[in-house]
Amino acid sequence: MRAAIPRPSLPRRAILRAAPGLALTACVAWLGLSSSAWIGRDLLGFDKSPISGIMMAIVIGLAIRNSVTLPEWFQSGIALSLKAVLRLGIILLGIRLSLGDVLRLGALGVPLIVLCIAGAMLVTGWLGRRLRLSDRLSTLIAVGTSICGATAIVATGPAIEAREEELTYAVANITVFGILAMLVYPLVSHGLFADNLTHAGLFLGTSIHETAQVAGGGLIYAEMYDADKALDVATVTKLVRNVLMALVIPLMAYVYQRRTQAARDAESRRKLRFLSLFPTFILGFILLAVVRSVGDATLDAGAAFGALDAASWESLTGAVQTWAENFLAMAMAGVGLGTSFQQLRGLGLKPFYAGLAASLAVGALSVAGILALSALGLS
DSSP states (O other): OOOOOOOOOHHHHHHHHHHHHHHHHHHHHHHHHHHHHIIIIIITOOSSOSSOHHHHHHHHHHHHHTTSOOOGGGHHHHHHIIIIIHHHHHHHHGGGSOHHHHHHHHHHHHHHHHHHHHHHHHHHHHHHHHTTOOHHHHHHHHHIIIIIHHHHHHHHHHHTTOOHHHHHHHHHHHHHHHHHHHHHHHHHHHHHHTTOHHHHHHHHHHHSOSHHHHHHHHHHHHHHHTOHHHHHHHHHHHHHHHHHHHHHHHHHHHHHHHHHTOOOOGGGSOOOOHHHHSOTHHHHHHHHHHHHHHHHHHHHTTSBTTTBOHHHHHHHHHHHHHHHHHHHHHHHHHHHHTOOHHHHTTOOHHHHHHHHHHHHHHHHHHHHHHHHHHHTTOO
């Protein structure tokens, strides 16, 4: 008898399925970064390219996705780039900041985030009633715009018993306006707050929807204006928004149930588990910030962690930052490769108007809140 050929284990099979898509996002990311450098330096003759490599990766990904039909075997890796690779990149970004920086920037963004969340809820709810949208769809658009994009929508859907088409509409809204904001808001932010990188980062972190889109917008700003601080502030601000998802989504579910006055048996209600809503990758980001804080403190005493001299510690943290940016570039390539204009054409005009109004409201409230904090001397 022939010996049975052992089959790959489940994790190995998953890795093999994802490999083509991961390779594609890595190639698109490399093309974006390389083409940016070639256009800006070789073609235009600048010392530093004025064109963002992250933006180029997104544009190239969009062009590929909407000009050719990608085989199904690419999809697993593209999805993994938008989830695991993105989260890994954000975790590694934590090495750029000390724990004190994280706590200070996080506390600074809280009042602004609360203002934007409340404003988006009110505007979307009011406009939804005027446009005669369902309460479910209005709620999904509101949480997606104000908190955490598609993640918040998917988490809220079961809690308010949203239909599949309502989830699709809401996610499509977030995709359209989030990508537009990611590409346009770095320019708007620089025009409004060029003299204050903290304000620029706060605007990007509160006004763009998805975590991936905020990371992309922050990277675009950092590359175009050589302003890493804006990326740091935007990242921390968005992570605070993500944490608040665990509080706002159960609240919205409660408000929806009270508003609709639906009679539900206690056993039939869908219960939300707070821990399932908490984005655990935030803990990784904080852990890297702790590593940076301890490393810097022990370096002052002689050697980082008692083993690395100044040059070695700087080289290590620099390498981690480089890999963080590479992983985020892959995730941004995944954003482009995962966005089909054909699928978005099914959006009705009424949900489109509601999504546009919510997005503009969050942006306007963000600017107003930043100016108010500045006037009070709190930022």
